[in-house]
Amino acid sequence: xxxxxxxxxxxxxxxxxxxxxxxxxxxxxxxxxxxxxxxxxxxxxxxxxxxxxxxxxxxxxxxxxxxxxxxxxxxxxxxxxxxxxxxxxxxxxxxxxxxxxxxxxxxxxxxxxxxxxxxxxxxx
Amino acid sequence: xxxxxxxxxxxxxxxxxxxxxxxxxxxxxxxxxxxxxxxxxxxxxxxxxxxxxxxxxxxxxxxxxxxxxxxxxxxxxxxxxxxxxxxxxxxxxxxxxxxxxxxxxxxxxxxxxxxxxxxxxxxxxxxxxxxxxxxxxxxxxxxxxxxxxxxxxxxxxxxxxxxxxxxxxxx
Numbered sequence: 532x533x534x535x536x537x538x539x540x541x542x543x544x545x546x547x548x549x550x551x552x553x554x555x556x557x558x559x560x561x562x563x564x565x566x567x568x569x570x571x572x573x574x575x576x577x578x579x580x581x582x583x584x585x586x587x588x589x590x591x592x593x594x595x596x597x598x599x600x601x602x603x604x605x606x607x608x609x610x611x612x613x614x615x616x617x618x619x620x621x622x623x624x625x626x627x628x629x630x631x632x633x634x635x636x637x638x639x640x641x642x643x644x645x646x647x648x649x650x651x652x653x654x655x
Numbered sequence: 656x657x658x659x660x661x662x663x664x665x666x667x668x669x670x671x672x673x674x675x676x677x678x679x680x681x682x683x684x685x686x687x688x689x690x691x692x693x694x695x696x697x698x699x700x701x702x703x704x705x706x707x708x709x710x711x712x713x714x715x716x717x718x719x720x721x722x723x724x725x726x727x728x729x730x731x732x733x734x735x736x737x738x739x740x741x742x743x744x745x746x747x748x749x750x751x752x753x754x755x756x757x758x759x760x761x762x763x764x765x766x767x768x769x770x771x772x773x774x775x776x777x778x779x780x781x782x783x784x785x786x787x788x789x790x791x792x793x794x795x796x797x798x799x800x801x802x803x804x805x806x807x808x809x810x811x812x813x814x815x816x817x818x819x820x821x822x823x824x825x826x
Contacts, residue, residue: 547738561670565709575697579685583689584689591779609780610795613696636716
């Protein structure tokens with residue numbers, strides 16, 4: 532239960548919460564996606580930390596090395612990074628499309644546009 | 656610290672640059688944690704491609720973020736409560752870096768000991784990714800292909816036609 536033994540995990544939690552805050556508190560869509568990426572990276576650090584063995588080496592076989600870190604989290608996170616970029620690309624493409632249709636990627640401005648549309652329908 | 660700066664800065668261009676720095680720092684951290692392959696991917700993909708994508712969006716949208724209230728209190732409360740729960744959960748995790756952690760004693764020794772006999776290549780990460788779990792990697796390729804199709808479907812209509820159509824909808 533010592534503090535030092537869990538230092539990596541505490542850093543992960545702090546990073547994750549910074550990203551989470553960016554996603555829910557920021558209105559700008561590009562900023563939201565950056566927050567999502569922050570959140571993602573913190574999860575990556577969590578997995579890689581779990582696979583590390585103190586005194587171990589990068590899992591590439593070579594002479595004179597006895598202890599290797601766990602290669603399985605590395606594989607998992609390699610996949611996750613690439614999939615993360617795919618989701619980022621789709622999210623940003625949606626943001627571009629919204630920007631073209633409504634002229635903004637800000638949440639509050641979009642809400643105003645929507646309200647104005649509803650008012651128009653009410654008068655017509 | 657860099658992460659805080661990313662969220663705090665209103666200039667989206669500098670936020671994108673700071674995010675690239677953050678990605679490089681986390682790549683350095685992955686090297687320290689013995690994950691060379693992951694560090695390479697993070698540096699190339701996180702710092703490179705993601706930054707280019709964000710910059711491409713900023714070229715089309717406004718560069719400066721709309722001013723927001725300095726602190727969003729409900730959001731801060733939610734984040735604090737979630738963070739406290741996670742801190743509590745983290746205290747149940749085994750100590751960092753010990754060789755007898757459950758994650759190190761299940762199937763990992765098999766891959767460490769037998770990869771060279773099974774596959775004949777020294778890089779275990781590549782062996783697991785491309786040989787043992789190649790079907791999963793194929794699934795990953797399908798995910799990326801789907802994402803590419805999605806981006807294409809969203810952006811393939813030329814902007815002028817899209818705008819005219821939205822005007823017709825108005826009338």
